Amino acid sequence: MAAKLVQTTVTAPVAGELLPLSAIHDPVFSKGLMGKGFGIEPSDGKIVAPVSGEITMIATTKHAIGLKTINGMEVLLHLGIDTVELGGKPYQILVKMGTKVTAGQELAIMDLAGIKKAGKPVTVMTVITNSAANNYQLFLNELDQLVEAGDSVAMVTGEGADAMPAKPATKVGKGKYDQLAHDIIENVGGPENVNSLIHCITRLRFYLKDESVANTAVISDLDGVIDVTKGSGQYQVVIGPAVNDVYDAVIGQLGPQFSDDAATKKAVAETSAAANKPHYGFWGTIQHGFSGIIGVMTASMIPVIGILAGSGILKGILAALTGFKVLSATSGTYMVLNAIGDATFYFLPVILGFTAAKKLGSDPIVLAIVGGVLIYPQIIGAAGKAATAQIAFFGIPTHLVSYSASVFPIIVAAWLGAYVEKFLKKVVPLYLRSVFIPILEALILSVIVLVGVGPVITMISKGLADGIVSIYNFSPALSGFVIGGLYQTMVIFGLHWGLIPIVINDIATNGHSYLNAILSITMVAQGGAVLAVFLKSKDKKLKEISLAAAVSAFCGVTEPALYGVNLKYKRVFVWASIGSAFGGLITGLLRVNNYALSGSLIGFPAFITPGVGIGSNFYGYLISHYGTLLISTVLVFLFGFSDKMLAKNKAKAKTDQLESVTE
Structure with missing residues (x-):
């Protein structure tokens, strides 16, 4: 397929208020x-073509119309949300499949009153459904403005195609889904292996x-198929929103004798009802909610995993160079390199504000500003001193904490942002929105995090820290087992900050910290887990991410391992935590000590006893840390990961997203 640069103007398909996706x-x-x-x-129901091209779907x-331009751009018009169950009644389609249309030509009429009466948006x-494949970039006009049908609202640039890609050798039919239908029939065993076929809202059920x-x-690998599952005596091929069209194409080739309209209608009704009501049960709801939180965290972190891993490795190298006195921590070279390695972590709330907002439907710029508020120098400085950390905001007692390198608080803000913005749009007049909504949203979200989320996290983390210290005083081995198993989970929710001051105080007053030795092995465990994924997976992209994340964890930075791999495939994280618990037990039993605010494999100089040199403590470090590495790697390799999880994870994510909106 010959590629070329294309530029296409997209016009408004209907009059009304322009919104970002x-x-x-x-x-x-x-x-x-x-x-x-x-x-x-x-504001009215007249739908026109946003581009010139051919009607392809x-x-x-009748709730969706597809067009394709002469340069290969595929455009989908989706008329309303969750309107499939209305059966096409609110729509009048004025064109047919294969019709050539020009931008601004009338395509359909929507009955807005009828759709609203049915309770649907x-x-x-x-x-642009092929925007990813062709690297299309969309430049949208000023948002939240009123436009008329046919007004120019966006410019699209990217790669086009002079010709359609080559079809498979066995070319069947002229319809969009004829080839897919043929390939599905052929690989289920042909018509002779089919008794009957029905469908629900996302699946063909053979x-x-x-x-x-x-x-x-x-x-499973066919283009257009999300996954294949089996259940209820059915062989289910997950298609997604196009299931009706694919079903028609399959029945068109099999013959009407294979269809069962009554069973299909029942399946559609049942799955539609199930998709529109909670159905998890109490513990299932909790599990689903937790999975949702982890999913948002990992998705928000994915764009920065590479730079986080590289920064972690750079910080590890700097730690080694300063530990061996090759580089002075006061030199200009160290200052610049440390700034490069540390910047991503320091400004992480700003970066995550942007990426999480894009995933959760908030304003990315506003959430980046909220992240900036959380790490504002005066707030960070005040949070670091006991005398200034306790403030009052309009009379409300507030305890400041350092949000640098934090994840959970800004994710909460991004989640709330969509609701706050929706509320503000209801109360702020249209002509004032562009000025007042962003600053009001930033104000509300910043106050919620600083005054609400921060103190709650502080209270919980302090309670956990006090409990952990009590356990350590009772039994170092038991403490190591508990801390080793739970610490990285605490990191995820920002609850680990209560332990950091204890470590700093121990090193400052006693010159050493048993607690920091235990925290150190949790980094090694996460690195060992992601190393096992690297060793076992055959997926090139996953191997690349895993190896970089493992090296970063061994340099003392676990975020790439946590959010790039281990939490994404939850079983990996569970087995890593189990390995970490046993590593902590070994560390506690050997009473391994740490003499500097450093750790993991790169921080080995911090385990050399000052004035003594390499002795029993360093040997304890080697046993506990490399023992943890071995335990975690073996556990994950044997029980925690397989490439089947990779395919299953992708398929489940797509299926959940599709079924959650009832097409």
Whole structure:
């Protein structure tokens, strides 16, 4: 396929208020899963073509229209949210499949009153569905303004194509899904292996004569198939929003005798109802909520995992150079290199504010500003001194903490941001929004974190720290087991800060810290876990991330391992924590001591006893740390990871996102 640079103007398909996709209350669109684009809150129901091209898709329920431009850009118009169940009644389609249209030509009419009466949002989404494949960049006009149908609202640049990609050798039919339907039928064993076929809101559900005949691996890899599952006596091929069209194409090739309209209608009704109500149970709801939090954290961290890993390695090298007196911590060279290695961590709340907001539908710039507030020098400085950490905000007692390198507080702010922005848009007049909504949102979210989230985290972390110290005084071995198993979980939620002052105080007053020796092995355990993933996985991208994350963890920075791999595949983190617990037990039993604010494998000089040199404490360090490395790596390699989890994780994420919005 010959690539070339293209530039296309996209016009408004309907009159109304122009919105970013992040403001759409539908995760499939707001999270960019369908591609780049924009939304419009319509003021009338006349829908026109946003670009010139050919009509390539009209949904059977009339809620979606697909177009393709002459240079290969694929555009989807999605008319309303969750309107599939309305059966096409609110829509009048004025074009047919294959119709050539020009920008501004009328395509459909929406009955806005009818859709609103049914309790459904009427927002119209315009999405470039092949934006990722062709590196399209979308430049949108000023947001939150009123536009007319046919007004120019965006410019798209990227790679186009002079011709369609080559089709598979066995070319079947002219319809968009004919080839996919043929390949699915062929790999379930052909028509002779099919008893009947129905579908629900996202899946083709085959009743096969012999499921063992089906080539599941081939079907799973087909372009257009998300996953294959089995259950209720059915062989289920997960398609997603296009399931109606794929079903029609499959039945068109199998023959109407294989369909069961009554069973299909029942399956659609059941899955629609299930997708629109909570169905997890008490503990299931808690588990689902926790998974959601972890999912947001990992997704928000993914864009910065590479720079975090590199920064961690640089910080480790600097620690080694200063530990061996090769480089002075007061030199200009150290100052510059340390700033480069430390900047990503110091400004992490700003970076995560931006990335988390994009995932959760908040304003990325506002959340980056909120992150900046959390690490504002005066606030960081005040939080570091007992005399100034306790302040009053309009009479409300507030305890300041350092949010540098923190993750959880800014994620909370990003989650709340979507709701705060929605509320403000209801109360702030349209002509004042561009000025007042951003600063009011930043004010509200900053106060919530500083006055609400921060003190709660401080209270919980202090309680945990006091409890851990009590356990250590009772039994160093038991303390090592508990801290080793829980510390990295505390890091995730920002609850570890209560332990850091204890470590600093121990080293400052006693010259050593048993506690820091235990914290050190938790870094090694996370590094060992991600090293096991590197050794076991055959996925090139995952191996690359895993190796860098492992080296970073061995240099004392676990964020790339935690958020890039271990939490993403939760079983890896669980087994890493188990290995860490046993490593902590060994550290406590040997009473390994730490003589500097350093740790992990790169921090070995901190375990050499001053005035004594290499002796029993250093040997204890070697046993505990490399023992932890071995335990964690072996546990994860044997029980914690396989490449099946990689495919399953991708498929589950896509399926959950699709089914959560009922198409």
